[in-house]
Amino acid sequence: xxxxxxxxxxxPVLRKKARHLPPGLRSRSMxxxxxxxxxxxxxxxxxxxxxxxxxxxxxxxxxCWGTLDWQxxxxxxxxxxxxxxxxSTDLYFRDHLPWKMGKVALDAGPVALxxxxxxxxxxxxxxxxxxxxxxxxxxxxxxxxxTSGDIDMTDPQLREFVVPIKGKxxxxxxxxSAIGLAVVKAMHDAGAALVVAGMxxxxxxxxxxxxxxxxxxxxxxxxxxxxxTSVSEALSKVGGPLDIVINTARHVRxxxxxxxxxxxxxxxxxxxxxxxxxxxxxxxxPMLAGRSHGAFVDLISSDALSxxxxxxxxxxxxxxxxxxxxxxRHEMRGAGVRVMSxxxxxxxxxxxxxxxxxxxxxxxxxxxxxxxxxxxxxQTCVGDIAQDAMDRWLEDPALYAREKNL
Amino acid sequence: xxxTIEKPKADRGALAEMVAQLASGDIRVVDLTNILSSDxxxxxxxxEFGQCEPFRMETVxxxxxxxxxxxxxxxxxxxxxxxxxxAPAHWITGRDIANxxxxxxxxxDFIHPAIxxxxxxxxxxxxxxxxxxxxxxxxxxKNGRIEPRHWIALRSNWSRRVGTLSYLNLKDDGAHxxxxxxxxxRFLVNERDCVGLAVETVGTDAGQASLFDEPLPAHSILHGxxxxxxxxxTNLDQLPIRGSVIVASPLKIKGGSGSPLRVIALVPAAAD
Numbered sequence: 001x002x003x004x005x006x007x008x009x010x011x012p013v014l015r016k017k018a019r020h021l022p023p024g025l026r027s028r029s030m031x032x033x034x035x036x037x038x039x040x041x042x043x044x045x046x047x048x049x050x051x052x053x054x055x056x057x058x059x060x061x062x063x064c065w066g067t068l069d070w071q072x073x074x075x076x077x078x079x080x081x082x083x084x085x086x087x088s089t090d091l092y093f094r095d096h097l098p099w100k101m102g103k104v105a106l107d108a109g110p111v112a113l114x115x116x117x118x119x120x121x122x123x124x125x126x127x128x129x130x131x132x133x134x135x136x137x138x139x140x141x142x143x144x145x146x147t148s149g150d151i152d153m154t155d156p157q158l159r160e161f162v163v164p165i166k167g168k169x170x171x172x173x174x175x176x177s178a179i180g181l182a183v184v185k186a187m188h189d190a191g192a193a194l195v196v197a198g199m200x201x202x203x204x205x206x207x208x209x210x211x212x213x214x215x216x217x218x219x220x221x222x223x224x225x226x227x228x229t230s231v232s233e234a235l236s237k238v239g240g241p242l243d244i245v246i247n248t249a250r251h252v253r254x255x256x257x258x259x260x261x262x263x264x265x266x267x268x269x270x271x272x273x274x275x276x277x278x279x280x281x282x283x284x285x286p287m288l289a290g291r292s293h294g295a296f297v298d299l300i301s302s303d304a305l306s307x308x309x310x311x312x313x314x315x316x317x318x319x320x321x322x323x324x325x326x327x328x329r330h331e332m333r334g335a336g337v338r339v340m341s342x343x344x345x346x347x348x349x350x351x352x353x354x355x356x357x358x359x360x361x362x363x364x365x366x367x368x369x370x371x372x373x374x375x376x377x378x379q380t381c382v383g384d385i386a387q388d389a390m391d392r393w394l395e396d397p398a399l400y401a402r403e404k405n406l
Numbered sequence: 407x408x409x410t411i412e413k414p415k416a417d418r419g420a421l422a423e424m425v426a427q428l429a430s431g432d433i434r435v436v437d438l439t440n441i442l443s444s445d446x447x448x449x450x451x452x453x454e455f456g457q458c459e460p461f462r463m464e465t466v467x468x469x470x471x472x473x474x475x476x477x478x479x480x481x482x483x484x485x486x487x488x489x490x491x492x493a494p495a496h497w498i499t500g501r502d503i504a505n506x507x508x509x510x511x512x513x514x515d516f517i518h519p520a521i522x523x524x525x526x527x528x529x530x531x532x533x534x535x536x537x538x539x540x541x542x543x544x545x546x547x548k549n550g551r552i553e554p555r556h557w558i559a560l561r562s563n564w565s566r567r568v569g570t571l572s573y574l575n576l577k578d579d580g581a582h583x584x585x586x587x588x589x590x591x592r593f594l595v596n597e598r599d600c601v602g603l604a605v606e607t608v609g610t611d612a613g614q615a616s617l618f619d620e621p622l623p624a625h626s627i628l629h630g631x632x633x634x635x636x637x638x639x640t641n642l643d644q645l646p647i648r649g650s651v652i653v654a655s656p657l658k659i660k661g662g663s664g665s666p667l668r669v670i671a672l673v674p675a676a677a678d
Contacts, residue, residue, distance in 0.1 A: 201445070201447065201460070202447060202448075202450045202574055202576060203447070203571045203574070203576075204571065204574075204576040204577075205571075205576075205577065205578070207578075222445070224444070224445075224460075226462070227444040227445075227460070227462055228462075228463075228464050228465075229443075229444050229445075229463065230444060230445065262456070264456050264457075264459075265456075268459075
């Protein structure tokens, strides 16, 4: 095992660096592109009449005034030319100069002005990603073709579009659960300088988790997300700045509403999923806002989209959590903090023993969280169930809710 | 405190005598209550059962925009959170006891003398120490017969573990803490007519009492006979074996099975 990456340091007397956001005004069509970028999709508008793909987003086809529909596109491109912006009056870009841009010929058709990875040169083949900038708006970013799997994450421009984990301080809200433990391990392996592992009561011996929780760079912290006092105390004890919060806390219980409904369990589900998110967000939001790459990742059940006849209270609490997360995302956008959702279906853990496969392994969820951060993807579905739920919900929400609860 | 145990010696009334002794310090007030906080452990049942909610407090206002001149909190908890009182209706054996819920218990029962039985050495040596009838008879041989209508307070020093893993003492096979067996409970209830059992642990029963031949005997026998329980007490080490009076008045919750409460003991200073 290598030594832990050092924590980021700065001169304590220096005036805090003010953080700015890229210009935020966008057309309604551009917001539609951002909504797709949030899901990690590279989609362009294609004319229903003449079949031409267009960029940037518009209200009608520039060739024939036909109706435009969003369609996923091949992500290849050829770099045509490059330029480096060295002067800008915009506060955000002034902070990040020099800034490399270029024109690329998209395999999808249009020529686009894009942000350019520093290793790209004219005539290079490139991969285009539609990513969200610090203000939450879609932007095209050209990356080198990578065969090895690893992109150069030290490119300062690219770092503005993703959430680096190396050297950062991460809080995991419920490290007693199988999911939480896997996330602690994944964050540690991804190079986080400090992983604060929230330990919910009742206190008891750690069992299988002891090995992970005693890793170098992992710190156990009493944290009960259903208790405002506990959340404030835990965050006040995080040594130094906090960069990333990963909320894995949930209360999974089966049961209906009028049939086999258990009000105590339903209330507890709301207290952890919904109110817990609010407690954590209230306490952690201001801490994340001051950071260069602040992020809040929330694990949500795909049942939040449709409700669930078999897990009614849990699904309702997760739906409330999703609604709160949307508001929280809006609040944090102004501070450049990314609020990310990772949707999952049933998990291969003690809570879904009576649900047949396919189920998602906790380790896979942890991997998806690392991936979401390092790709800067706002919304991720992990596993077939969650992906299928999202696809069907996007296609026809009313039909999906009906089918899900037949 | 002599007033309710013996006849008052002075010609002033018993109550005036007591107040005078409280004022003079001849009667000391000992707080037997743990602080009610969100991190005070609550009993943990096997996961197939519903669980006890811990104490929660959320601030409504604290001299701020939500209430500029006043400070107050919303609180929530289970009836059996923190230092608490068990009413007979808490247990199935006590479901038909008249006046078995906290709102109906006669208020006279909130004040009773106590007999303190020290099991701290035994509990230190064996965290699953069981108080048996033989142990109690042996105790009586040394300390005299247990008088009727007393709280039986088991001083285990368990309160010193509050704030550590060893208070609930959860292990792979459940909780481990001292408590009585069924014969001891029948002896205390039927033959010594106790008012109730007062303990420092999170429940009147031992941690492993669900595995006894007669499971959970303290709850079952106490409440079946209309007696009470007091749990999560502290400072029992400040009470004499005899002579103290426990004041324990639960909240008047309609149909309530128990209640968090402030428990105090009146202790004759001379007993120190």
